[in-house]
Amino acid sequence: MAGRTRAPKTTNLTDDTTVDAPQSTDAGDAPADTxxxxxxxxxxxxxxxTAAAAGHQSVNAVQVTGTVPDTTPxxxxxxTYTQVQPxxxxxxVTHNYDTGETTVAPVAP
Incomplete structure (x- = not known):
């Protein structure tokens, strides 16, 4: 028997700005899933x-409140700091926090 391949979840709330219509989530997702x-x-x-007057049986109760900051290194x-050797x-000494590389160079006179 061949295995089933599930489609990736795609719920995204950015384009859903309505507060008087049903939530636009994928089947099986909770209202706040993104x-x-x-x-x-x-x-x-x-x-x-307004949702009831429009004939909707449910209403959107979730909205985008912002974006997560990009933390890509x-x-x-x-x-960079000066250190005395033994x-x-x-x-x-120069340490790069993103790459983890540390270099040591003599202090210029």
């Missing part, structure tokens, strides 16, 4: 009267 990692959603006060976050010489 599979867009950049979306931040929250419950809201729905307009039940840029490779530019570094720290032999007494001064060196400049």
């Amino acid at each position: 599979y867009d990692a950049s979306e931040r959603v929250s419950s809201t006060a729905p307009d039940k009267a 840029t490779g530019t976050r570094t720290e 032999d007494g010489t001064e060196v400049t």
